Amino acid sequence: MAQGSSVKLDDYREVAPRGAVDFLLRIGERLRGRRLVHVSASRYAGPVVETLNRLVPILNDLGVDTSWEVTIGGADFDTVTRSVGRALAGTEQVITEGMLGRLRDTCADNARRLRLDADLVVVHDAGPLLVVDSRGSAGRWVWAHHGDLSSPQTQVWSALRPSAQRYDAAVFSLPKFAGPLSIPRFVIHPSVDPLSDRNREMTRGEQMLQLDRLHMLRDKPILLQVGPFDRMGDPLGVVNAYRLVKKHHDVRLVLAGPPPTPGGGDALGEVQEAASRDPDLSVIVLPPDPQAELNALERAAAVVVHKPLETDFGIDVAAAMWKGKPVIGSAAGGIPFQIPQGVTGYVVETVEGAAFRIRHLLNNPELIGRMGAAGREHVRRHFLLTRHLASYLALLAHLTG
Amino acid sequence: MSDVDPFVFLGCLELRELLDFEAHDVRELGEQLERVPPESVFCHMAAVLMHRSALTETYPNDFALWVGSEVRDVRLAERLSAVDPFQSDSMERVREELVSTIGDHLRHLSAAPPPSQGQPFRFFRTHLVAVPTGHQARTLREFRDALAEVDASVLFYHIIDGRYRTGHGRSDFVEWVDRTLAFPELAERLAHIDPGVGSLERIRDRHLRVLTEALERETR
Numbered sequence: 001m002a003q004g005s006s007v008k009l010d011d012y013r014e015v016a017p018r019g020a021v022d023f024l025l026r027i028g029e030r031l032r033g034r035r036l037v038h039v040s041a042s043r044y045a046g047p048v049v050e051t052l053n054r055l056v057p058i059l060n061d062l063g064v065d066t067s068w069e070v071t072i073g074g075a076d077f078d079t080v081t082r083s084v085g086r087a088l089a090g091t092e093q094v095i096t097e098g099m100l101g102r103l104r105d106t107c108a109d110n111a112r113r114l115r116l117d118a119d120l121v122v123v124h125d126a127g128p129l130l131v132v133d134s135r136g137s138a139g140r141w142v143w144a145h146h147g148d149l150s151s152p153q154t155q156v157w158s159a160l161r162p163s164a165q166r167y168d169a170a171v172f173s174l175p176k177f178a179g180p181l182s183i184p185r186f187v188i189h190p191s192v193d194p195l196s197d198r199n200r201e202m203t204r205g206e207q208m209l210q211l212d213r214l215h216m217l218r219d220k221p222i223l224l225q226v227g228p229f230d231r232m233g234d235p236l237g238v239v240n241a242y243r244l245v246k247k248h249h250d251v252r253l254v255l256a257g258p259p260p261t262p263g264g265g266d267a268l269g270e271v272q273e274a275a276s277r278d279p280d281l282s283v284i285v286l287p288p289d290p291q292a293e294l295n296a297l298e299r300a301a302a303v304v305v306h307k308p309l310e311t312d313f314g315i316d317v318a319a320a321m322w323k324g325k326p327v328i329g330s331a332a333g334g335i336p337f338q339i340p341q342g343v344t345g346y347v348v349e350t351v352e353g354a355a356f357r358i359r360h361l362l363n364n365p366e367l368i369g370r371m372g373a374a375g376r377e378h379v380r381r382h383f384l385l386t387r388h389l390a391s392y393l394a395l396l397a398h399l400t401g
Numbered sequence: 402m403s404d405v406d407p408f409v410f411l412g413c414l415e416l417r418e419l420l421d422f423e424a425h426d427v428r429e430l431g432e433q434l435e436r437v438p439p440e441s442v443f444c445h446m447a448a449v450l451m452h453r454s455a456l457t458e459t460y461p462n463d464f465a466l467w468v469g470s471e472v473r474d475v476r477l478a479e480r481l482s483a484v485d486p487f488q489s490d491s492m493e494r495v496r497e498e499l500v501s502t503i504g505d506h507l508r509h510l511s512a513a514p515p516p517s518q519g520q521p522f523r524f525f526r527t528h529l530v531a532v533p534t535g536h537q538a539r540t541l542r543e544f545r546d547a548l549a550e551v552d553a554s555v556l557f558y559h560i561i562d563g564r565y566r567t568g569h570g571r572s573d574f575v576e577w578v579d580r581t582l583a584f585p586e587l588a589e590r591l592a593h594i595d596p597g598v599g600s601l602e603r604i605r606d607r608h609l610r611v612l613t614e615a616l617e618r619e620t621r
Contacts (some may be wrong), residue, residue, distance in 0.1 A: 022534070023534055026532055027533055172419070184418055186417060340459070
């Protein structure tokens with residue numbers, strides 16, 4: 001099993017596109033000795049953390065002197081950071097001047113404590129945004145905001161925008177997520193790590209073991225949705241699509257998601273109620289850090305559905321395509337960017353559309369194989385960690401000359 | 402050691418910058434096309450090859466794709482898909498053709514152009530950073546062998562970007578095979594490979610086929 005810093009760039013040779021690893025090594029030679037610092041508010045949770053866990057050691061391997069600094073704060077720093085993050089994503093929050101003041105003071109304290117002398121400083125998301133207020137004249141600074149900044153809460157954005165403008169550039173994961181800034185804005189899509197527990201190759205025996213642990217039957221084609229049990233994840237819409245399919249095909253639907261958080265998971269009861277009346281509908285509340293479980297589930301599925309009403313980039317779509325599965329996705333967030341229509345799956349707007357496309361695939365099993373293979377190749381070229389690494393190197397080369 | 406000037410294979414890193422130009426209908430698309438920098442026309446007409454799926458059976462450039470999928474004006478989408486950036490040695494000419502195609506379409510519309518039913522068109526520009534791959538070739542065989550191994554961005558840099566960078570209107574490969582190796586017929590065959598074939602990997606395969614055939618003829 002490939003884990004964290006033990007992974008080398010060479011390990012990606014078998015999964016990356018032809019010539020890509022050698023080219024990355026050459027780029028590393030060109031950028032050798034440059035110093036890059038990533039700054040985030042956490043080292044333990046979230047997709048940005050998973051990516052940095054892999055990218056930082058590989059960048060060092062390449063000769064780019066890379067470190068990862070984490071901001072720390074008082075008891076309510078995390079709460080304020082989360083509220084500000086939600087406000088920037090457009091969800092109305094109560095954020096007082098006092099909260100913003102504490103955020104500013106905490107970032108100033110961190111700027112004094114952290115080692116931020118570098119050719120390029122990349123600050124991730126809202127938590128450490130204001131660290132830039134203490135920047136010196138050396139080095140270039142980039143703010144990477146991974147969520148949607150297109151309609152931030154006005155009062156909060158008015159307070160933070162002057163600081164955001166102090167960066168030399170901003171990075172967004174989708175063009176439509178880009179915030180109203182007059183600094184250069186670049187778009188870099190997220191990626192999946194093909195060597196992580198979520199995406200690595202898995203023996204059939206290990207897969208069966210994982211599925212047995214989840215009490216998953218494999219006697220019928222499986223439709224799978226992975227996502228939170230809340231309204232935005234739309235598990236009930238997927239149940240309705242499954243019921244339309246079920247009239248014609250003997251399939252199982254598996255809905256897998258994390259345990260509900262306080263204030264979330266408001267659809268779990270309803271899908272469990274539906275499952276109690278249908279033996280072919282399974283609801284799996286996943287254990288903590290369910291990477292291997294998700295890997296096994298996605299490999300067992302015939303068709304993967306990813307139909308949230310709202311989402312960020314939705315990189316779960318690429319994770320499923322990497323396992324050679326066609327994906328039926330909604331038009332939310334970054335999902336349409338990942339699914340070339342009719343090539344690796346389908347983007348749909350309604351429950352009926354999802355049902356129609358699932359039926360079409362089940363009626364044409366050769367299409368499932370063809371789209372699955374096309375999906376894996378599409379991810380190999382555009383959504384693997386090696387492409388993400390190249391994007392960061394491009395940013396470093398472009399901004400630091 | 403041969404005194405032939407070697408072909409030095411360069412790959413490229415690509416960074417996409419979002420510009421402040423947006424279009425919400427076809428008229429705005431035409432107006433903004435007249436204002437954006439040529440790097441933006443390049444990004445949406447030629448650099449699209451860097452991002453597209455090998456199997457996508459859709460319009461070959463971002464303008465046609467947006468008009469087809471968001472504005473749902475199939476007639477104009479088809480006409481824009483026929484604007485071939487690889488037949489031109491300058492993005493200004495490509496821009497003129499796009500603007501003229503949109504203008505002509507608008508003149509023949511009986512009503513106001515319909516707005517986008519989804520996302521606006523957001524203009525980007527492409528920044529390319531060229532990096533040597535460490536591969537170079539002095540003979541046709543070395544050239545073919547290196548081409549089979551290099552990162553796909555090499556194909557983009559030499560075949561797509563090369564034709565505008567040099568002003569020759571031909572790929573760097575064609576120039577080297579013609580002028581340095583002095584194989585004009587082979588250069589002509591390489592020049593006839595359509596970059597609009599779908600993906601960089603397909604372009605690579607077509608080049609390898611032509612080069613391999615030439616090498617086989619040479620050894621007969």
